[in-house]
Amino acid sequence: MSWPPPLPRAARPFVAFAGLLRAHGFPVAPEQVVAFLEAVELLGPRHVTDIRRAAIATLAPPRERIDEFLALFAAHFLGQGRTAPAEAGEGEAEPLRVQEEAGGEEELMLEVVGESKGEAASPAEALGLRRFASRPAARPLERFRREAPRRLPRRRGAGLVRAKRGPVVDLARSLRRAAAHEGELVELAFRRRRVRQRRLVLLIDVSGSMKEQSEANLRFAHALARAAERLEVLTFGTRLTRVTPALRLRSVDRALERAARTVRDWDGGTRIGEALAAFLRVPRLVGFARGAVVIVLSDGLERGDPELMVRSVERLARLAHRLVWANPLASGPGWRPETAAMRAVLPYLDALVPAGSIATLCREVLALARDRGERRRAA
Amino acid sequence: MAARTVYGLSGPEALAKALEDAFYLADPELATAAWLALALGKPLLLEGAPGVGKTEAAKALAGILGRRLVRLQCYEGIDAAHALYEWNHPRQLLELRRAGDRPVDLWADAFLIERPLLTALRHPREVVLLIDEIDRADQEFEAFLLEFLSDFSISIPERGTLKASERPVVILTSNRTRELHEALRRRCVYHWIDYPSPEQEARIVMLRAAGVAERTAKAVARAVARLRQEPLVKPPGIAEAVEWAQAVDLLIAGGTPWPEAFRRSLGVVIKDEEDLPYVKERLDSLLAEARP
Numbered sequence: 001m002s003w004p005p006p007l008p009r010a011a012r013p014f015v016a017f018a019g020l021l022r023a024h025g026f027p028v029a030p031e032q033v034v035a036f037l038e039a040v041e042l043l044g045p046r047h048v049t050d051i052r053r054a055a056i057a058t059l060a061p062p063r064e065r066i067d068e069f070l071a072l073f074a075a076h077f078l079g080q081g082r083t084a085p086a087e088a089g090e091g092e093a094e095p096l097r098v099q100e101e102a103g104g105e106e107e108l109m110l111e112v113v114g115e116s117k118g119e120a121a122s123p124a125e126a127l128g129l130r131r132f133a134s135r136p137a138a139r140p141l142e143r144f145r146r147e148a149p150r151r152l153p154r155r156r157g158a159g160l161v162r163a164k165r166g167p168v169v170d171l172a173r174s175l176r177r178a179a180a181h182e183g184e185l186v187e188l189a190f191r192r193r194r195v196r197q198r199r200l201v202l203l204i205d206v207s208g209s210m211k212e213q214s215e216a217n218l219r220f221a222h223a224l225a226r227a228a229e230r231l232e233v234l235t236f237g238t239r240l241t242r243v244t245p246a247l248r249l250r251s252v253d254r255a256l257e258r259a260a261r262t263v264r265d266w267d268g269g270t271r272i273g274e275a276l277a278a279f280l281r282v283p284r285l286v287g288f289a290r291g292a293v294v295i296v297l298s299d300g301l302e303r304g305d306p307e308l309m310v311r312s313v314e315r316l317a318r319l320a321h322r323l324v325w326a327n328p329l330a331s332g333p334g335w336r337p338e339t340a341a342m343r344a345v346l347p348y349l350d351a352l353v354p355a356g357s358i359a360t361l362c363r364e365v366l367a368l369a370r371d372r373g374e375r376r377r378a379a
Numbered sequence: 380m381a382a383r384t385v386y387g388l389s390g391p392e393a394l395a396k397a398l399e400d401a402f403y404l405a406d407p408e409l410a411t412a413a414w415l416a417l418a419l420g421k422p423l424l425l426e427g428a429p430g431v432g433k434t435e436a437a438k439a440l441a442g443i444l445g446r447r448l449v450r451l452q453c454y455e456g457i458d459a460a461h462a463l464y465e466w467n468h469p470r471q472l473l474e475l476r477r478a479g480d481r482p483v484d485l486w487a488d489a490f491l492i493e494r495p496l497l498t499a500l501r502h503p504r505e506v507v508l509l510i511d512e513i514d515r516a517d518q519e520f521e522a523f524l525l526e527f528l529s530d531f532s533i534s535i536p537e538r539g540t541l542k543a544s545e546r547p548v549v550i551l552t553s554n555r556t557r558e559l560h561e562a563l564r565r566r567c568v569y570h571w572i573d574y575p576s577p578e579q580e581a582r583i584v585m586l587r588a589a590g591v592a593e594r595t596a597k598a599v600a601r602a603v604a605r606l607r608q609e610p611l612v613k614p615p616g617i618a619e620a621v622e623w624a625q626a627v628d629l630l631i632a633g634g635t636p637w638p639e640a641f642r643r644s645l646g647v648v649i650k651d652e653e654d655l656p657y658v659k660e661r662l663d664s665l666l667a668e669a670r671p
Contacts, residue, residue, distance in 0.1 A: 029565045039415045039568075042383060043391070050411070053391075057412035058419075060569035063426070063555075156456045158519035171468030178472070185472070193456070283561075290558070291518050319558050347610075 148227030166192030205298030236275035273309030403439035427572035430616015
């Protein structure tokens with residue numbers, strides 16, 4: 001085998017552009033770069049617009065980031081100023097640290113707020129530790145755990161499984177059975193759709209304004225983790241922390257203790273928008289949310305930029321099968337939020353449900369499974 | 380270097396021209412993306428809001444290539460059997476009965492029900508495969524499709540692996556109700572179809588509804604563009620614009636005065652009960668802006 005020949009000089013700027021895109025967080029695969037080079041060659045190129053069109057068609061920038069993409073293009077190929085991309089993607093260039101806890105545990109911690117912009121964050125991010133007192137499980141939680149396995153949202157899986165009765169006659173199997181009866185169809189075999197539990201993602205706000213509910217919410221998350229097959233739980237405040245492994249422990253007290261140790265930003269400030277944006281930047285977490293029922297457990301009192309929160313919620317809504325906001329401030333079904341941020345995200349939510357107490361929360365989550373058919377927005 | 384000729388089209392401009400002759404107005408970006416998809420042998424992924432003409436683009440493309448359009452409409456719960464092939468078991472059973480002692484080949488073509496993907500594989504030169512509204516399908520199906528689109532081969536256990544003799548022309552559309560998997564986007568040539576500009580839309584209206592006066596077409600295009608900026612549950616698509624122009628034209632021909640014609644035919648363009656009162660309130664100012 002021989003080494004590939006060095007890159008022709010003419011191809012270099014195009015390959016370098018792919019590198020530039022990657023540096024700005026655009027996912028660009030090698031096959032796309034190859035397609036880009038081929039496309040440029042195919043088109044001539046007679047003009048720089050040919051190159052631009054080829055770039056958009058083959059490198060497929062996400063629609064929300066097209067302005068940023070075009071600014072980078074202009075900077076790279078036309079030598080225009082680099083200020084535009086920073087403006088277009090504000091907040092996106094922010095450093096994002098992924099911390100894995102010592103000991104190889106699977107906790108995943110993301111810095112939501114960069115150290116540089118510490119105004120609201122540094123006093124708030126006191127990295128408080130929490131202790132939870134051991135107490136017997138609340139009655140509603142016990143009932144929830146019993147009922148949840150049957151009543152969590154489901155989805156039809158791909159493929160059919162054998163069944164005693166079902167809408168689809170399994171003719172292949174019936175055919176074989178008929179062979180045992182000299183080719184006479186005596187007994188029909190059936191198949192039906194495999195039904196699976198839909199993936200659930202629970203995002204719990206643990207900031208100061210949610211202080212009263214934090215413990216109850218975690219107890220609820222633990223009950224849910226015990227009942228659900230596919231669940232991811234993350235907490236957010238000034239950081240985004242994955243607590244799923246902690247909640248897998250059988251005993252509530254030990255699970256809460258471990259979660260309390262894992263989460264470092266108890267009762268700090270809230271930056272919902274930045275937390276959700278951080279969530280959406282990690283492909284693995286995006287993978288969790290895709291096609292899942294995503295439940296955000298938060299009062300929606302955003303201290304940061306409401307626009308970022310709205311944009312992140314919009315994207316999350318597109319990823320998720322259903323996006324549900326459980327708000328402890330919500331008192332009943334007719335409740336409408338007062339804050340601008342919460343009101344702005346309303347059109348993207350599939351449901352806005354009350355979460356004032358464990359009992360309401362349990363009831364609302366169990367009710368999610370009843371929702372079938374087409375998507376309906378909350379607003 | 381001179382551009383290559385693919386499918387008899389010397390470049391994006393030639394494709395745009397051919398599409399226009401087929402009554403589809405494509406902007407240069409779309410024409411470039413479509414031509415590149417043909418030239419590179421990659422699927423074309425069209426994303427955009429409902430009603431911007433994604434499916435129409437596929438139909439027009441099939442038309443100018445002189446090919447049959449094979450359409451696979453996706454929905455939640457679609458599985459490989461709906462997309463690929465099924466065995467016609469009732470027919471097999473009947474054949475067994477009829478045959479008596481004669482040996483029967485149960486896996487002959489006669490018992491194979493072709494679904495769109497298999498059709499595209501077996502007749503790559505005769506069809507354009509349209510995989511419509513892929514965002515409605517489940518992730519499993521998306522993953523399956525990814526595999527299909529990368530090597531254009533499928534295996535039928537009873538018959539062995541079937542591979543396309545050449546890459547078929549494939550167009551995927553998505554309304555973007557959910558985000559598609561990165562890998563799928565990577566494999567395709569991508570284009571985001573936007574709503575056309577008012578000038579472009581006026582041309583589309585006149586192309587599709589030949590009898591409509593230019594003045595009406597332009598006013599409708601402007602009004603529709605304005606309506607799309609409002610927070611509507613269901614913003615009007617291009618088809619609605621064409622119908623509105625026709626409706627307004629009919630009413631004006633019947634003696635209805637200009638703004639009244641727009642008002643009376645509003646049901647043609649706004650098709651959601653929540654949107655209707657909202658738009659009615661603001662219609663006068665909207666029309667004032669749209670007036671030539």
